[in-house]
Amino acid sequence: MLIDGFTHIKKVLIANRGEIACRIIKSCKELGLTSVCIYTGADRTSAHVRLADEVWLLPGADQSAYIQQEDVLAIALKSGAHAVIPGYGFLSENDDFAEKVERAGLTWVGPSSRVITQFGLKHTARELAVKSGVPVIQGTDLLSSAQEALEAAERIGYPVMLKATAGGGGMGLQICWEASAIEEAFRSVEARGAALFKNTSMFMEKYVARSRHVEVQVFGNGMGGAVHFGERECSIQRRHQKVVEECPSPFVENRPGMREKLTSCAVALAGNVSYSSAGTVEFLVDDSTGDFYFLEMNTRLQVEHGITEMCYDVDLVSLMLQQAEMQARGKGGLPIDSMSALQKGSPRGYAIEARVYAEIPTRNFAPSPGLLQHIQWHDAPGVRIDTWITSGTNISPYYDPMIAKVIVWDASTHDAAVDKMLDTLRLSKVQGCPTNFQYLAAIVESESFRRGDTTTAFLTSEGFKFSPTTVDVLSGGAYTTIQDLPARRGIGNGVPESGPLDPVSFRLANILVGNDEGTEGLEMTLSGPELLFHAPAVIAVTGGLVDVQISGEVVETNSRLLVPGGATVKIGMVTKGCRAYLAVRGGFPAVPSYLGSKSTTTTLKLGGYQGRQLVANDCLELDCRTAEWAGEYRSISIPAAARLDNLWTSDWDLYTMPGPHDEPEFTTEEDRKVLYETTWKISHNATRSGYRLKGPCLKWAREDGGEGGSHPANVIDEPYPYGGLNWNGDDPVILPLDAPMAGGLATTSTIVRADFWRLGQCRPGDSLRFKRISWDSARMLRQRTEDYLNAARRYIESGKGTVELIDTRLPEEWTETILHRIPGRVEVVFRQSGDSYLHVTYGPMTASASTRAHIQHRVEKLKKEADIIAVIAATRSYSVQFDSLKITQSEMLQRLVELEHSLGDSHQRIAGRLFKFPILLDDPLAKQAIDEYMTKIRDSAVYLPDNMTYIAKANGVADPNVAKRSILACRQLVTEVSFLAGTPLMLPLDPRLVYVAQKYNPVRPFTAEGTVGIGGPLGVIYPLDAPGGYQLWGRTLTPWDAFATRPGFTDPWLLKDFDQIQYFEVDQAEFERIYDQYKAGRYEFEVEDTFFDPTSYEEFLQSIRQEAEDFVAKRDAAGKAVTQEERLLLEAWRASQQSDDGVAANGPLEEGGQSVVAPMTSSVWKIKVKAGDVVKEGDVLVILEAMKMEIPVRADSAADGRSVRTISVKSGSLLDPGQTILTLA
Incomplete structure (x- = not known):
């Protein structure tokens, strides 16, 4: 350091964002200065917000907030900053702002406002250059x-x-x-x-047509003294924007004496204007003659300053701050002798910088804002990454798309530095929204770059070839996502398994192109995308019947296909079945793996391509070997008789196994007839998260769900099996692979794993029946499926042999739900739950921390066993997922029974952590959610209009405030982390404060993240904005961080089983302050280690036994009365709903008219026309909704020029296929 410390400048406001803000923070920390950063709501996930010592949220619009001078200056003054450093861009060369900072009594870290003004206009800068003897063109x-x-x-x-x-x-x-x-x-x-x-x-x-851009880094002390730190080559430019820079310039290196001429001119100019701080003098260099001319002076730190720092062993930001300190002391600036000692005659080694942008080169470098899902930089000596991004950063459309600078340095040769840059670009991973990584690699690996033969026209010259191996999405189709296998099986903690819903068709597509069967591919629901391949590729399309075209030519499905470079692939409507699959040889390597899988879970915004479905303007990368594989292409197809679409229908028989709740405690014999003899219909509301069915209600064998809730289908939360038939009150829902993994609803039966592929091809409007089979039959069907795929692989690889279609016929025999019981004080019941799960429940339908501790000892042991896929624990139950091809049901049952006997009653303490969560009791978002529910869903229920009033009444407490304070006072034990996205379920440790509440019926369409609720005896914190059924009583911080970047997170889920939560109340202003800190990654939970001691807890229960029994008796009596009241209200509401079922009916068509009909089972979302409107071909007449997708209904050629005569539907109407929507005259 050139000065004796900082006495006048202690705190520095950084008037910038992103990468340069992070760079300045680094120097501030090294110098012991307090950094103050500003940010916008769009920049909450930027690293500079987490790294700064102090942060302030800018007011105003995100897109313009960083250039609002008065707001930035006001924050500088409020924060107590002594200096303002602007970085580059935004206000960095704004002479007016620099002057305002100086007038406010703060130090401007940079050249004076006078100098900024002088060089801000190019014609006056040119005059100054002439006066300083600098050549001008x-x-x-x-x-x-x-x-x-x-x-x-x-x-x-x-x-x-x-x-x-x-x-x-x-x-x-x-x-x-x-x-x-x-x-x-x-x-x-x-x-x-x-x-x-x-x-x-x-x-x-x-x-100058063939020119170079060379610049000199200068530093002035504001008193006429100036030094230089060599030159940089910045000739590689696109649209006059630098892309790759080098230090030293290869051109200058090869011309003796040129560096001395350039730098002496630059220093003379800086000295003559008494330049202060860091600056850059830019020169235009004639590539033919070596003559150079003044271009301009940048009165700020340059983006590419890092390569100078590497080659000259200097920290330019530190020097700027030291110069500012001397100015603040009134000393003018740094001593010229000290500055001159830093100046070297020549650079040390070679450095290269590549600017990484969120942009799509194949789309004319259009910016690509979005989610960065995985960041991993190559780490090696001589590699420096200046960036502001981390995994989970959202790139905003409001700011410059530069997301990082990759800087490499090598002491030996230019070639060695080039090789190091190539390694860094190839071995780093910046995955999510598209970047220019391929483009940068093409530049650096070109021979012209290695030779140093690059002018400003290089990127548009014939000497530069860029051959992208990418696919542009021209249209995303109805619902296209990335999926792979085995997906996220076994992750637990509320992370769905996901993966293709028809895994057999998916695996077959990969076999056809020569991939591993689990390689990521596209799942296309109802209709597919249109894709532009910039490189040749080998693809295959399987699954539902669909029209496939390559550049307009119809091609076969279930075949290996060659796509030439530059060709488009268009996937049409799925006409039979529901989903088609597209595999590409090599998959999509730039799609990141999240928790071990590339599969997309759109409901949680996880995995796949930015956690969502594909849309127009997306861009996918292919394997760099794609052209090589295309050159080896050989045609092959699945034999027609062996194609899976031979099995597609609209009337399905799906194989199920009874359980875990199809047994006399829950279902009657009449219910069983309903379950297995009804022809169910799939409603329009059928998604990857749940297939809602239409059909009769069950009568149920019990009046209510006990502590689980008021409906007989309610249970205290239990694990859900994928494929389960789950009862949301009276509505049956099949749980596919994106469904919750646990919840408080009964699951009567479970579709076997070997029939998931047929379930995946069921679509809205289809009919289905559940056929019971035994575990042995389920395993037989799964083995037949494997045999089919193995035969297909042998045939495709060799072109020989036969492939026979899967035989789906099975004997009509089955085993009952309950497989084994262990009687005792707490009865243990072992239940089947499909062919891949066993489900173990403990005691009656009550919640007990002691029972949960008993379960925990079993779960901890089972999780250590390698051949078990997953163990999901809940409050009074657990389930084990296993591979039915490797372990039989009887073997797994025996292991669980033996484990239960061997462990007995364990009294070991269970370790956990105590978290203190802030809570806002009177939450306006909760009130808004309730109001919307009453307006749009149901206006009368015992829990309306105030959930807390209901909770108090249902538990025999007269004053809602007393109930609220009681919940607040009691520690909550985390009994499970499940449902979706790490949702914690919590049980109060004091049974005198265990309130029981029914769940919303029907469910609430929206609940804000962080909302705290009660359902049955359990509390919950909603991790994401989502539908919900728990009664609301406050809001806290979400315990979910998808990329685990916030303090306290080591996994996406913050909490673990047997952690404890203690709430502390805050008002709205304090909550908003904490919430903003939390979102910015700056809030740290107060946490301490604790434990749950079963022995001590039992002693506590005994000490309050009579009080607890009295409370429960009072609670249950109040609850029964409220439940009866709710039954009457619910019946009245249902009657009102049945009087207007929203189903449109077909009417007679007038002569010469045209009917526009629904193409599938759906509901009406938006009507885009009115009676009398004249329509044209292609006009959107109405938008339907099915499977959570928008389906536009357009006017065809026959409708062109007709007018709308009648509209037969309204928003919300339910439609069957062929149902009339409107008529045209």
């Missing part, structure tokens, strides 16, 4: 008209360049090659100057 003063420009061009000689005097960064430039271009160019620069810089002035310079 032939040019003019300011031009007043196009005619004057024309005359000047004739004098100078073509080509020429018109430059906006206030321009910068390549903006406001026009090259003219001939006289005819002058007038239009003049108007263009004038307009750009007015729009961008509020200054229409311009001048002209001779344009």
Whole structure:
């Protein structure tokens, strides 16, 4: 350091964001200075917000907040900052802002406002250069008209360049090659100057066609002293924006004496204007002669300053802050002798910088804002990454798309530095929204770059070849996602398994192209995408019947196909079945793996392509070997008789096994007839999270769910099996692979794993029946499926042999739900739950921390067993998932029974952590959710209009505030982390404070993340915005962070079984402050280690036994009365709903009219026309909704020119296929 510490500057406000803010924070920390950062709501996930010592949220619109001078200056003053450092961009070269900072008594870390003004206009900068003896290219003063420009061009000689005097960064430039271009160019620069810089002035310079951009890094002390830190080559530019920079310049390195000339000119200019702080003098260099000319001076730190720091062993930001300190002391600046000691005659080694942008090169470098899902930088000596992104960062559309600077340095040779850059680009992973990584690699690996033979025209020259191996999404189809196998099986903690819903068709597509069967591919629901392949590829399409075209030519499905580079692949409507699958040889390697899988779970925004379905303008990367594989292409198809679509139908028989709740405690014999003899219909509400069925209700064998809730289908939360038939009150829902993994609803039967592929091809409007089979039959069907795929693989690989279609016929025999019981004080019941799960329940339908501790000892032991896929624990039960091809049901049952006997009653303490969570009791978002529920769903229920009033009444407490305070006072034991997204279920440790509440019926469509609720005896914190059924009583912080970047998170789920929560109340202002800190990654929970001691807990229970029994008796009596009241209200509400079922009916069609009908089972979302409107072919008439997807119904050619006569539906109407929507005259 050149000074003796910081006495006047202690706190520095960084008037910037992103990468440069992070870079400045680093130097501040090293110097012991307090960094103050500003940010916008869009930038909450930026690393600079987490790294700064202090942060302030900017007011105003996100897109303009960083340039609002008064707001930034106000924060600087409020924060007590002593200096303001601007970085680059935004306000960094704004002379007005620099002057305001100085007038406010703060130190401006940079050149004076006077110097910024002088160099801010290119014509005055040019004059200063001339006065300093710096060569300038032939040019003019300011031009007043196009005619004057024309005359000047004739004098100078073509080509020429018109430059906006206030321009910068390549903006406001026009090259003219001939006289005819002058007038239009003049108007263009004038307009750009007015729009961008509020200054229409311009001048002209001779344009050097084959030129280089070389700049010199200078540093001045504000007193006439200046030094240099060598030159940088910045010739590789796109649209006059730098892309790759080098230090030293290869061009200068090969011309003895040139560096000395360049740097002496730059230092002279800086010294003559008494330049202060860091600056850059840019030169235009004639590639043919080596002559150089002044371009401009950047009165700020440059983006590419890092390569100078690497080669000259200097920290330019630190120097800027030291210079500012000397100015603040009134000493003018740093001593020139000390500065000169840092100046070296030549650079040390070679450095290269590549700018990483969130952009799509194949789409004319369009920006690609979105989610960055996985960041992993190559770490090696001489590699420096300047960035602001981490896994989980959202790239905003509001700011510059640069997300990182990759900087490499090597002491030996330029070639070694090039090799290091290539390694870094190839071995780093920046996955999520598209970037220019492939483009940068193409630049660096080109021979021209290695030779140093790159001019400013390099990227548009024939010497540069960029051959992207990418696929542009022209249209995303109805619902297209990335899926793979085995997906996230076994992760637990509320993370769904996901993966393809028809895994057999998916595996077959991969076999056809030569991939491993689990390689990521596309799942396309109802209709597929249109894709532009920029490189040749080998693909296959399987699954539902669908039309496939390659550049307009219809091709076969279930076949290996060759896509030429530049061709489009268009996947049409699925006409039979529901889902088609597209595999590409090599998969999509740039799609990141999340928790071990690339599968997409759109409901949680996890995995796949930015956690969502594909949409137009997305871009997928192919394997770099795709062209090589395409060159080896050999045609092959699945034999017609063996194609799976031979089995597609609209009337399905799906194989199920009874359980875990199809047994006399829950279902009657009449219910069983309903379950297995009814032909059910799939409603329009059928998604990857749940297939809602239409059909009769069950009578149930019990009146209510006890502590689980008021409906007989309610249970105290239990694990759910995938494929389970789950009862949401009276509504049956099949649980596919994105469904919750636990909940408080009964599951009567479970579709076997071997029939998931047929379930995946069921679509809204289809009919289905559940056929009971035994575990042995389920295993037989699964083995037949494996045999089919093995035969298909042998045939595809060799072209020989036969492939026989899967035989789906099975004997009509089954085993009952309950497999074994162990009687005792707490009865243990072992239940089957499909062919891949066993489900173990303990005691009656009551919640007990002691029972949960008993379960925990079993679960901990089972989780250590390698051949078990997953163990999911709940409050009074657990389930074990196993591979039915590797372990039989009887073997697994025996292991569990033996484990139960061997462990007995364990009294070991269970370790956990105590978290203190802030809670806002009177939450406006909860009130809003209730109000919307009453307006849109149900306006009368015992829990309306105030959930807390209901909770108190249902538990025999007169005052809702007493109930609220009681819940607040009691520690909550985390009994499970399940459902979705790490949802914690919690039980109060004091049974005198265990309140019981029914769940919403029907469910609430929206609940804000962090909402705290009660359902049955359990509390919950909603981790995400989602539908919900628990009664609401407050809001806290979400215990879910998908990328585990916030303090306290080591996994996406914060909490674990047997953690404990203690709430502390805050008011709304304090909650909003904490919430903002939390979202910005700056809030730290108060947490301490604790434990649950079963022995001590039992002693506590005995000490309060009578009080607890009295409370429960009072609670149960109040609950029964409220439940009866709710039954009457629910019956009245249902009757009102049945009077208007929303189903449209077909009417007679008038002669000459045309009916527009529903293409599938769906509901009406939006009607886009009205009676009397004249429609054209292609017009959207109505938008339907099915499977949570929008389905536009368009006017066909026969409708062109007709008028709308009648509309037969309204928003919300339910439609069957062929149902009339409207008629046209």
